[in-house]
Amino acid sequence: xxxxxxxxxxxxxxxxxxxxxxxxxxxxxxxxxxxxxxxxxxxxxxxxxxxxxxxxxxxxxxxxxxxxxxxxxxxxxxxxxxxxxxxxxxxxxxxxxxxxxxxxxxxxxxxxxxxxxxxxxxxxxxxxxxxxxxxxxxxxxxxxxxxxxxxxxxxxxxxxxxxxxxxxxxxxxxxxxxxxxxxxxxxxxxxxxxxxxxxxxxxxxxxxxxxxxxxxxxxxxxxxxxxxxxxxxxxxxxxxxxxxxxxxxxxxxxxxxxxxxxxxxxxxxxxxxxxxxxxxxxxxxxxxxxxxxxxxxxxxxxxxxxxxxxxxxxxxxxxxxxxxxxxxxxxxxxxxxxxxxxxxxxxxxxxxxxxxxxxxxxxxxxxxxxxxxxxxxxxxxxxxxxxxxxxxxxxxx
Numbered sequence: 001x002x003x004x005x006x007x008x009x010x011x012x013x014x015x016x017x018x019x020x021x022x023x024x025x026x027x028x029x030x031x032x033x034x035x036x037x038x039x040x041x042x043x044x045x046x047x048x049x050x051x052x053x054x055x056x057x058x059x060x061x062x063x064x065x066x067x068x069x070x071x072x073x074x075x076x077x078x079x080x081x082x083x084x085x086x087x088x089x090x091x092x093x094x095x096x097x098x099x100x101x102x103x104x105x106x107x108x109x110x111x112x113x114x115x116x117x118x119x120x121x122x123x124x125x126x127x128x129x130x131x132x133x134x135x136x137x138x139x140x141x142x143x144x145x146x147x148x149x150x151x152x153x154x155x156x157x158x159x160x161x162x163x164x165x166x167x168x169x170x171x172x173x174x175x176x177x178x179x180x181x182x183x184x185x186x187x188x189x190x191x192x193x194x195x196x197x198x199x200x201x202x203x204x205x206x207x208x209x210x211x212x213x214x215x216x217x218x219x220x221x222x223x224x225x226x227x228x229x230x231x232x233x234x235x236x237x238x239x240x241x242x243x244x245x246x247x248x249x250x251x252x253x254x255x256x257x258x259x260x261x262x263x264x265x266x267x268x269x270x271x272x273x274x275x276x277x278x279x280x281x282x283x284x285x286x287x288x289x290x291x292x293x294x295x296x297x298x299x300x301x302x303x304x305x306x307x308x309x310x311x312x313x314x315x316x317x318x319x320x321x322x323x324x325x326x327x328x329x330x331x332x333x334x335x336x337x338x339x340x341x342x343x344x345x346x347x348x349x350x351x352x353x354x355x356x357x358x359x360x361x362x363x364x365x366x367x368x369x370x371x372x373x374x375x376x377x378x379x380x381x382x383x384x385x386x387x388x389x390x391x392x393x394x395x396x397x
Contacts, residue, residue: 024210033300037205038128038317043213044139045132046200050221052138053196053290055283056229057146057276064236065247065255068171110338114331116281120288121327127316128206131289138282145275146228150235152272157239157263166237173248195355197221199290202297215379239263288326295322360396363389 025035041049124131154160172182200217204210207217239259240246250258256276260269296319299310314320336343366374367389381388 024208027211028205033205035205036313036317037296037319039206039208039210040127040129041132041203041207043207043209043216045136046203046207046210046213046217047220048132048135048139049203049286049289050197050200050217051142051224052135052282052286053199054221054225055142055196055279055286056225056232057142057149057279058283059195060229060232061254061256061276061280064233065250068237068243068247068255106338106341110334113334113337116284117327117330117334119281120285121324123285124288124292124323125318125320128318131285135282135286135289138279138286141275141282142279143224143228145279146232149272149275150232152268153239153260153263154235156265156268157241159241160238161240165240166234171243195359196287196290198355198359199286202290202293205293211378288323291326292319292322295319295325356396360393363392363396367393 024039028035123134126134170179172179174182174185176182176185197218200207200214200221204214207213236256236259241259241262245251246258246262247255252258252261257269257273260272264272295304296311298304299307299322301307304310310321310325311319312321367386371386376382376385
């Protein structure tokens, strides 16, 4: 167990008071730490951060066209930080090319990416209470934004696809002969979206009644993202009018942008893309928030270079140094995009696979090594723990 860290000059007590805060503080001290961060996030705000990190509009939209060509509608429907901001920059580029003859090059897209990173740094330098409100707003933006996109596009599409096309059509434009391998490639879209739910744990030190609020945040985020995301995919797939011109070779570069343009016209398409851009900004901000807490936690244990600086808190008890460390790291991570878009695809793939492995390890340890010795907390799955762990491991693998 890690030794207790010294409390930063910012103070050792959170802004909350009462028995729940005391319980959270005691649990944290049992783990070897003192309460240093501001514990002011509600359970809903914890869910908001987690749901924003999953972000169906940020996760599903960039890879929608690729997934449709790796198994077709059947795979998409039935399977249903740096990479997110680059995706947002690409959507902005498609918006520009849609409304004018100007086609932004990779340098312009990268410049947009850097501006977005800086905005995320500014937002996450605010207090955790304000970030909680920001992510609460993100929840409603995602839910109502998705509903708006689905209703508007379906209503304005003159020739919709049949249910047979949406639920049973198989497409393989990957060049691979193995249907199973192609199907697994199509899974990446859903896997990319159903990630980031560990953010609830990263924000636990700042969440009130974290022992139950954190786990519920994970469950609520996954269930909500699954339902809303599936509705979004079904609606968009019904709205495909020409698979080749909209999915395989979209003129504006992004499949969904092409669907919006063909179905709704320029002005409405721009509005819908702005809704997606807003969701992507919320997602990137939430990812920055959660990852900064990981940097803070590692630095507190002396596991990173410059740990003494990175785990410092400001007067509002926020790890601002860790926030800007993340921004700088994401800037470096995005540099290869200038020379090759393949680098971006590699970032997305590595992010998806690496994060999934990080989920798999503790699950396997729980169901194999600690099956009979694990001490459950206030929130647990009881007798369903092992079956759920096995199913989760199978999905990740």
